[in-house]
Every structure is written in structure tokens, then in C-alpha cells.
Amino acid sequence: MAKDEEATNVQVQEVPKKTWRRHVWDTLDKPREERHLLFKLDVALLGLGCLGYFTKYLSQANLTNAFVSGMKEDLGMFGNELNYAQTAFTVGYILGEVPANIILTRVRPSIFIPTLQIIWTLLTFCLAATKTTTQLYVLRFFLGLFEAGYYPGLNWMIGSWYRKDEMAKRAGILNASGSAAQLFSGFLMTGVINLGGRGGLPGWKWLFVMDGVISFPIAVISFFYLPDLPETGSNKKIFKKEEIELAQHRMVLEERKPRAAFTKAKVINVLTSWPLYLLPLYYICMSATGGTPIFPQYLKYHKDPTYTVAQINLYPSGQYAIQVVSALAYAWASDTFLRGRRWEVLLFGSVLNVIFWSSLAAWDISEGWKWVCYYLQAQHVGLSGIIFTWANEICTDDTEKRAIVLATTNSMVSMVNAWLPLIVWQQVDAPKYHKGFITATAMGAACLIIIPAMKFLQDRDEKR
Structure with missing residues (x-):
């Protein structure tokens, strides 16, 4: 009887009247305990x-910075060695993602992720x-293997703790931290390069x-x-018993199922x-460029005016700022103004x-609009x-399916980005990547079909 009363106390909470403050941050209109x-x-x-995630992306981004700051000469990387290191x-990364998320459903996240x-x-x-x-290739392979589970694992954790009106903002902030790392990496390289020679190590x-x-x-x-899961009741040094019970009840309200056996x-x-x-x-169609540096290549080959090396490295960094802004804007719009409609x-x-x-595929457009296209196409990263x-x-009814x-x-x-750039984003086509721009346009158009199809199937499943 005591347990029933305790469960009732958790469930019955006075919900404050919703005000404009929830558009700033969702917790501002929630009960005190929540x-x-x-x-x-x-x-x-x-x-x-x-x-x-910031440090993970910092390590990834700094390979290119190290390459252009002395690693190329020190390791004799005068052929396709950088491509091989990226491929490794x-x-x-591909091999590690699904197994890592499956393991995460069986091992405490507070142990596995750290x-x-x-x-x-x-x-x-x-x-x-x-x-x-050779040492570089081996290390890069294992870096990819052990970094693979981090981003999907954290998104799974977000889905294990937060409610519908809270998730997109948190996922957007997480996504923005990766873009911020790429924006920061160039400044870090500028500061660290001055340490070259100390301790017998070059700057890179x-x-x-x-x-x-x-x-x-x-x-x-x-x-x-780092928390575990609401259902395990762990992390008592972080959360009180009543807070764990509240977290469990919140997931019941969302119909988010706990872990179950693999059958x-x-x-x-x-x-x-x-x-x-x-x-x-x-997601494949959305990420059509495969990480090809199309904007730096445009600046590199531009003749009137000709851009300096510093400008070629500086101007594209604005794309990372666009990624941060779009990630936050899309998240807030989805959680608040659109009331959870993704x-x-x-x-x-x-x-x-x-x-x-399509504008870049046409190519013969004004210089100003071309710059707008190069910068604002980066907004697609904010959709992640x-x-x-x-x-x-969509997968709220099965936590293992959700992880996979x-x-x-x-x-x-x-997996697709490992080979698609070799076909449609070839270096010899720079800066007028006509095949790449056409492919990206077609893949973007495919998204306009896939998204309504997913919405239809989601509604169908919910009615069932």
C-alpha cells in the first residue's frame, strides 16, 4: 500500500500554467521537482x-590541421596517405557503431562511455x-573504432531520459558542440604551433x-x-530516490519502453x-557532400580576386558557425513553436x-548568391x-531497436561517404563539382519524398 501511495505522489504534480518562458528553455514552466x-x-x-563530443570532433578535425602544419613532410605523406588515414x-567508425550501441544497452553507460x-x-x-x-593508419583505425559509439550512444541516452518537448533542444546542443570543435580547431592549431621544438616535438x-x-x-x-538509466536507479550520488522515481514516471508517460532481452x-x-x-x-541523402571541402576549393581556384592562404582557411570557418546556429534554431523551432513536429x-x-x-549546379550565377549557397548549405548539418x-x-516502444x-x-x-566522393566529388573537378552538385540536388529532392513517407508510416503505426 505504501508503494502505491508513493507512486501516486510521484504522478500527481501541480503543473504550472505555460508561459512564454518555455520558449526560452522548457524547464522554466515545469514543476519545482522536475x-x-x-x-x-x-x-x-x-x-x-x-x-x-567536442573533444572527439577536435581530434578528428585536427588531423587535417596537423597534415598542413608539418606532418606531411615529417611522415613523407606526399601521395594519397592522408586519404588512407581518413579511410582507416x-x-x-563503421565497424564500431552498431556493436557499441548494442553493448550500451547491456553495460552501464557511466562505465562504457567514459x-x-x-x-x-x-x-x-x-x-x-x-x-x-603505417603507425598512423593503425592508430586512426582504432580511433574510429572507439569513437564510433559516442554520438549515437549519447543520442540514445537523451532518448532514455528526456520527454518529447525536451529532446530536440538537447540533441541540437550536442550536435552544435561538434561544429564548435571544428570552428575551434584552427585557433588551437595557431596557438599550439608555437610550441614546436619544445620537448623535441614538432608543432603538429x-x-x-x-x-x-x-x-x-x-x-x-x-x-x-555521467548518468546511467532511469530504470536502473543508479547514480544515487547525483539523483535522489524521489528524482529517480520521477524520471521513471516521465518515461512511462512517454511510453518509452525499458530494456528487454534480445529474442x-x-x-x-x-x-x-x-x-x-x-x-x-x-540521413544519407541529407549528407550529400561526404565531407568534401567544396568551399575552400572554390576559394583556392578563384582568380579574380585571388585569395590568400589565410583567407582560404578563414572564410570557410563561417560554415561551422552556420551549423551551430542552424542546429539550435531547428531544435528550438521543433520543440517549442512546432510542438514536437520533426x-x-x-x-x-x-x-x-x-x-x-541546384543553384551551384547551374554555376553561372552571381558571385554574391554563390557565396550565400556555399555558406547556407551548411545548415543541413543542423538537421542531425x-x-x-x-x-x-519513432522507436520509443523498443529500446534495443532504438539503439540499433x-x-x-x-x-x-x-559507409556511403567512404566511396561517394571518389565518384562524384573528384578532386580533378574542383571547383566546379558539376557531378557532385547534380547528385546533391537529386538527393535533396529524394528527401522531399522520404520525409512524408516516414511521417505517413509513423502515423500508421501510432493508429495501430
Whole structure:
């Protein structure tokens, strides 16, 4: 009887009247107990998650910075060695994502995720000791393998703790932290390059040392303060017993199912469900460039005026600022003004993609509009948080399927990006990537079909 009364006390809470403050931040209009829970959760899960994702992307972005700052000459990378190093990372990343998210459903996240961080931090330190390209390839492969589970794993954690009106903002902030790392990496290289020669290390090796120095304390703190799952009732040093019960009840209200055993029926259900195929297909079509530096190449080959090396490196950094702004704008619009409708934001971003890519495919456009297209096409990166939020909602009835779909969605993009640039974004076509721009336009148009199809199937499933 006491337990029933306790459960009732958790469920019956006075809900304040909704005001304009919820558009600023959703917790401002929530009951006091719920605000306290979400504050702790935002610091422990979102705060540590963003710091970890920042360091993860910093390590990825700094390979190119190191290459142009002495690594090329020191390791004799005068052929396609940089491409091989990037491919080695991609292969490890593809192989690691789905297994990592499956493991995450069985192992405490507060142990598994920080362990990944510690391992990739040690591997980053090892990059500062590389003397051959073979060592570089091996280290990059294992970096990809152990970094693979972080982003889809954190999105799975967000879906395990937050409600519908809260998820997109958190996923958007997480996504923006990766773009912020890319924006910051160039400034870090500028500062670290002056350490060249100290301790017998060139400047590019100091870059990886600093990456590790930044990553290590975040990984250690995560062992103590990163939450597990509401259903396990762990992390009592962070949350009170009443807060854990409230978190569990919030997930009941969202109809978000707890973990269950992997059975034959579950595996068949996952493999035959449409989210496993349509969500990755949309994400592939959205990410059409495959990371090709199309804007820097445009600046490099521009003749009137001719841009300096500093300008070629500086001007494209504005794209990362666009990514940060779009990630936050799309997240707030989806959670607040559109009341949790994800497909409308995705459709809007896809329409912009078609406009910008088709304009670049035409090529004979004004210089000003060409710059607008190069900058604003970066807005598609801001949609990542929305698609992972929608995946969490679509798969709310099966947490294992949710983990697999999230990881598959992210890994399939890496798989396609490993070979698509070799066909349509060839270096010899720079800066007029006609095949690439046409392909990106067609893939953007495909998104306009895939998004309504997913919305139709989601509505059908909910009616059932």
C-alpha cells in the first residue's frame, strides 16, 4: 500500500500554467521537482556529453590541421596517405557503431562511455609518437573504432531520459558542440604551433598532445557523474530516490519502453521495421557532400580576386558557425513553436538544400548568391539533432531497436561517404563539382519524398 501511495505522489504534480518562458528553455514552466531533476540531468548528461563530443570532433578535425602544419613532410605523406588515414578512421567508425550501441544497452553507460573516452584519449596521445604512416593508419583505425559509439550512444541516452518537448533542444546542443570543435580547431592549431621544438616535438605533434590533455579530465569526471538509466536507479550520488522515481514516471508517460532481452522475435522485428531503412536513407541523402571541402576549393581556384592562404582557411570557418546556429534554431523551432513536429523542420531544411545545390549546379550565377549557397548549405548539418530525436520517438516502444536504428543511421552515412566522393566529388573537378552538385540536388529532392513517407508510416503505426 505504501508503494502505491508513493507512486501516486510521484504522478500527481501541480503543473504550472505555460508561459512564454518555455520558449526560452522548457524547464522554466515545469514543476519545482522536475526542474531540479532536469537541471542535474542537463549538467551531468548534456554538459559532459557536449564536452566529450567536442573533444572527439577536435581530434578528428585536427588531423587535417596537423597534415598542413608539418606532418606531411615529417611522415613523407606526399601521395594519397592522408586519404588512407581518413579511410582507416572511417572503416573503424563503421565497424564500431552498431556493436557499441548494442553493448550500451547491456553495460552501464557511466562505465562504457567514459571507457571509450579514455581509450581514444590514449590513442590520441599515441598519435604524437607516430613515426611512420603505417603507425598512423593503425592508430586512426582504432580511433574510429572507439569513437564510433559516442554520438549515437549519447543520442540514445537523451532518448532514455528526456520527454518529447525536451529532446530536440538537447540533441541540437550536442550536435552544435561538434561544429564548435571544428570552428575551434584552427585557433588551437595557431596557438599550439608555437610550441614546436619544445620537448623535441614538432608543432603538429603538440596538437595531438593538447587534444589528449583536454580529453582526459573530461573522461575521468564522466566515470563519476555521467548518468546511467532511469530504470536502473543508479547514480544515487547525483539523483535522489524521489528524482529517480520521477524520471521513471516521465518515461512511462512517454511510453518509452525499458530494456528487454534480445529474442529471435525482437531481432526479426528490428530487421523488418521501416525505421531501420528509411531513417538511414534520409540521413544519407541529407549528407550529400561526404565531407568534401567544396568551399575552400572554390576559394583556392578563384582568380579574380585571388585569395590568400589565410583567407582560404578563414572564410570557410563561417560554415561551422552556420551549423551551430542552424542546429539550435531547428531544435528550438521543433520543440517549442512546432510542438514536437520533426518532419516539418526536416522538410524545410531539405527544400533549402535543393535550392542551394541546384543553384551551384547551374554555376553561372552571381558571385554574391554563390557565396550565400556555399555558406547556407551548411545548415543541413543542423538537421542531425532533429533526425536523431525523431528516431528516438519513432522507436520509443523498443529500446534495443532504438539503439540499433540510431547507430545504423549514423554508420550508413559514413559507409556511403567512404566511396561517394571518389565518384562524384573528384578532386580533378574542383571547383566546379558539376557531378557532385547534380547528385546533391537529386538527393535533396529524394528527401522531399522520404520525409512524408516516414511521417505517413509513423502515423500508421501510432493508429495501430
